[in-house]
Amino acid sequence: MGKLLGIDYGEKRIGIAISDEQQNYVFPGETIENSSSTFKEIKDIVEKENIELIIVGFPVNMKGQESAQSEKTKKFAQAIQDRTKISVKLEDERLTSQLAKRLLKTVPGKKKQKGNIDRQSAVLILESYMEKNRK
DSSP: OOEEEEEEOOSSEEEEEEEOTTSSOEEEEEEEEOSTTHHHHHHHHHHHHTEEEEEEEEOBOTTSOBOHHHHHHHHHHHHHHHHHOOOEEEEEOTTHHHHHHHHHHTSOSSOOOHHHHHHHHHHHHHHHHHHHTOO
């Protein structure tokens, strides 16, 4: 086993989460501003953390249908795979942002920062993938 990288892709910000080596726990990472340096930043994280698989949240509607954002996410995931040479899988991310907002309401302090929602969404996406793929 090895570490997994969870990504909540957004047009403005990208939330990051990383699992431990045994894939038992997920830790929030940073929030990356979506810019011209995005792929370099992700590649740096992959190399620094020795990531073996990348999980990108895949937006579909409540009926499971794809949208314009789904297509952008597919292109983003493919670009990450091409640049890092690490396999990328898509994980249904329905309701993760809403759940992340609810979870952060229970945390004291600066809970309304948008980056926190992106990171927490990445955690939920990665936890969902790990739960479905437990051996």
